[in-house]
Amino acid sequence: MKRIFAIILLFAALTGFKTVNVRRISGVVYDSKDSLPVSGVTVRLEGTATGTQTDAKGRYSINLPEGKGTLTFSFIGYVSQTIKPDKSDKLNVYLVRSLASLNEVVVVGYGMQKKVNVTGSVSSVSDVRLSEPPAINNRLSGRVAGVVATSNSKRQITSNADAAGYGLVAPAPADPQDESYKSITENGFKNPESEPLSTFSVDVDAASYSNVRRFINGGQLPPYDAVRIEEMINYFNYNLSGPSNNDPVAIHTELSAAPWNTKHRLVRIGLKAKTIPAGNLPASNLVFLIDVSGSMNMPNKLPLVQSSLKMLVNQLRAKDRVAIVVYAGAAGEVLASTPGDQKETINNAIDNLSAGGSTAGGEGIRLAYKIAEKNFMKQGNNRVILATDGDFNVGASGDDDMEKLIERERESGVSLSVFGFGMGNYKDSKMEVLADKGNGNYAYIDNITEARKTLVSEFGGTLFTVAKDVKLQIEFNPAKVQAYRLLGYENRVLAKEDFNNDKKDAGDMGSGHTVTAFYEIVPVGVKDDYSQSVDPLKYQKAAKANYSSAADEMMTIKFRYKEPASMKSKLSQVVVKDNPVPLNATSADFRFAASVAEIGMLLRDSQFKQNASYGQAIRMARAAKGDDNEGYRAEFIKLAESARLLAKTGAEESK
Template sequence: MEKLRDVIRISCLILISSAMLAAQSITISGKVTDFNSGEDLPGVNVLLKGSSTGVTTDLYGEYSIKVPSLKGILVFSYIGMEKKEVLIKGRSVIDVQLKADVAQLSEVVVTGTPSRNIFSKRKVASYQADQSYFPVDAEAPYHNSNTEEYQGLDENTFQEATQNPLSTFSIDVDAASYSNMRRFINSGQNPPKDAVRIEEMINYFNYDYKQPSGQDPFSINTEVSQAPWNKKHQLVHIGLQGKVIPTENLPASNLVFLLDVSGSMFAQNKLPLLKSGLKMLVDQLREEDKVSIVVYAGAAGCVLPPTSGNEKDKIIEALQNLQAGGSTAGGAGIELAYKIAKENFIKEGNNRIILATDGDFNVGASSNEAMEDLIEKKRKEGVFLTVLGFGMGNYKDSKMEILADKGNGNYAYIDNILEAKKVLVNEFGGTLFTIAKDVKIQVEFNPANVTAYRLIGYENRKLNNEDFNNDKKDAGELGSGHTVTALYEIIPKGVDSYFKPIDDLKYQQNKGKTEQSNYGDELLTVKFRYKAPDGEVSKLIVKTVDNSVRALDKTSDNFRWSAAVATYGMLLKDSDYIEKGDYKLVTDLARSAKGKDENGYRIEFIKLVESSSMMVEN
């Protein structure tokens, strides 16, 4: 009997110990390299199979992931490489080599080594959870509940061309919505509808527009064809191409890194990713450039005084020493950063603050209105603002967009190391150097040929018509080499459409015959206004678009690609205006317009669309 009790005690102890071990979080780390070259692979997705727990490798191909136990399977995936599944088998260190996937590489034009030119592919979970679920980082100790915030926007509706012939809006070169959307899709979830801003998805990609040839810093490109989702309607494509200025010809930069090191930035995809991204930016700096670093948590302080760009080791050491902890004194940090930027102001130079945060301001001037007033006041002193967003679970998209908009700057969301490379290295000039500010677009539609129109996206960039000629009204900025694309859906004259907005008015004079005789060949007129970066008076450019419609399969890659991205955005938003669009239409259009795709961004988009299609089917 005594022996039986001993056996029971031992069995209970074993069960208790096993339960305790199972309840603990185990850290597995390692390095991922290329099988053939041995090079480090940054941006590789590392996922615990059957869960949403995942991380990406850093700039040096290294990763660290917390899992419930030393059992299970880790899945390693990277665009251009074969996916690899590895049994954990009780190991805490797992190094992996990935081989090239010939089938994938045939779809991607690679111009350099894989670690620098292939865009990362993130694994999509095989299940579809509740749509209210927000993926969070399993390593972050501050994610007990989702507190992500997005600005709710109603989709643009059709406007009657006779009664409302003018459409006015500010350009938008931000692309944060696209990479944020990608984060959700790669976690097996559709993004919240309010997180999808179609213009930012379209403008995530570069387009093959001609370079400016005159004194103006951009060229204007237009094209008209069928709307892929409604063949009765037309789609108008308007594209701007900013002048490319070689890096060596850019003016000297006075950069202040304003970095959130509060407790909410603890996770691997926040402060550690931020530091890796900024190291790449530091590598681009020249001797005439200078960098300061301001951090904020419980309080704000300067951890690196103005330092020449050729002292890279000193700058990187300051970055490397940063640790996360404390609350978030965002207002105090911004005040200090602007003070330092102003004290080191470079006349005719690039004076800019680079704010990197998850947007979780909760101490000091924390309301959107207070932040907006603060940034508007400071931008008049000639210091612009770039905002880099990180993380998930407590991400404050609405606040980040306001800061960048009011600070005469741009806004990007960094979800992996290759996105950091895209924003801070590949698009260095466009991200950090403004060639034109307060860029506005006003389109006038000819009622002789247009019954109604609607602007696709730009819902939070619309302006009053009288704002177009008001030089005191703030608008968007255009960076070196940036492209800006806008699309209008049109109901042509004589087309019987379900979306006809209003009945004909009884007391308005019919001007159709006069308009037809004077401007019958014109579909619309596009007007642009912009200022020089240090100017206060705008310049006007006017371009007329004829009523000449191409067949969809005869349009440029630019047109079909933007149409494919717009259709995908409408599907994600469950748009009221998508008549016959589906995921197959998007992939067919996108594949026909993929072009060179040297960095793999477009094939990565096609993979995302295919993932969305699989989620719908399942």
């Protein structure tokens, strides 16, 4: 009888509770003008802290209590929409553009605020110039919204909720003056009679693009020196065929008119590395070197590092091995080298990390190399993967000190890849140097979608080298070329003698990677401000030019590389004829990459931008979007449109 009574009471108790049903609402956010997806839109459940963002294809998904709740959709440059979903679990939204809403926003510290709320706290509204430390040299004037707020107004807007409340995606960049970027002096036009050779190291980093995206999505134009045009171009994959023989890399070329000056030519050099099937990739000996110092104690730093590295762990096989080293005030090993199929063990070690303390980066790098060398795989991929915001302040911390340390350590055969995280005190200049000298790649991971792109979609190209010390040397024919200019690659330019010097370090290419480089050409006979002359020499008589009979050749491209296990380079070459095709007859890849280069010049306010414009570049990018299966090109178009709005607003504010 007691047992029956207990069952009755239990049944009665259970029936007294009513379960709360939750349904999952998903959909796509589009631009109402062109019906293209909008990435980075904040989707927030009204009256709660629950929220998400749209991915590169404009998709979102969010839990909603059954029969309750409204959703707010907001993004910079658009009118916010608040919608109560109906019975359907699918909700597509079309946002309307609004320049007016952008004009009402100023950037304040880590967030934004309506202009009306800070005009009483500004030191000046017209003709403001932001001061900058000489060491950074970022030419920041006018790159923020044109006002400088006092510390009181900065404290008023510090949270994601505050930023989202004004229709803006969060988080926003901090003051760029607290960030460090290496100064860039743009490549100028050169005369092929006096300088017939152009030599540079091939580079496949793409950190600059995702960092620029972070600034624009936060409502600011990036500092000029944060914009590296070659990295923006090479963020995207291009449809190039791989080598048909045993070579590791194939070379492709295209020649047309330059979109920003149709009297000039634009030459595209495209490289495609061979693709190694995932099952055939060599075993990896990896050391995760993770910055757990106090500066990493932010949601978009250590927590994002942890989520990103766990994505990488999911790609590993039993023959791969992972060790984990952390550093703060000191460095230590938290996981000995462990087989890649022991994912729970590795992920638990990652989950147990926490941030605090100073930053002994040099000590951490030395320990990581030591462990990598201890577990060295002769035929494998030996690599240290550094995850940090680059803020070293204990021990070897200067750029020169770190550079020398990495140059010594790379002789062991262990590469160094650098993944940058965070904002505010982000040290791009340090991380670019480390990856460059460590024979590795450099990526900036601003969100989990970027982590998936870098560590999952492009896993082989990110971590597995198929050609090392890759160099290009182009010889221009003065009979056809009056002047030439390499777009970007300023930090990769080599002396002409370095091309044949196998001891000279250069960039690497990974499995399946593509690399694009552009040269702008001034043809012979074109009147141009960029073709300069000097007075005749007094003590030397100028020899009469004697050009070869190859009158139809514009240039010869020489390509030099080493096999991954070789110390001796191989050489191949391609001739480019002076047979340009109309711009609309070029490949979609040519036109899209050219549009990225044009936007890059505008963001840098390049002295060589000539007739470049946001409108022209955006139209060309839209027409050349192609299949865009991952949505990255559509995302670029949205960024370019936002940059145009920000540039226009900045110009109006500075009046």
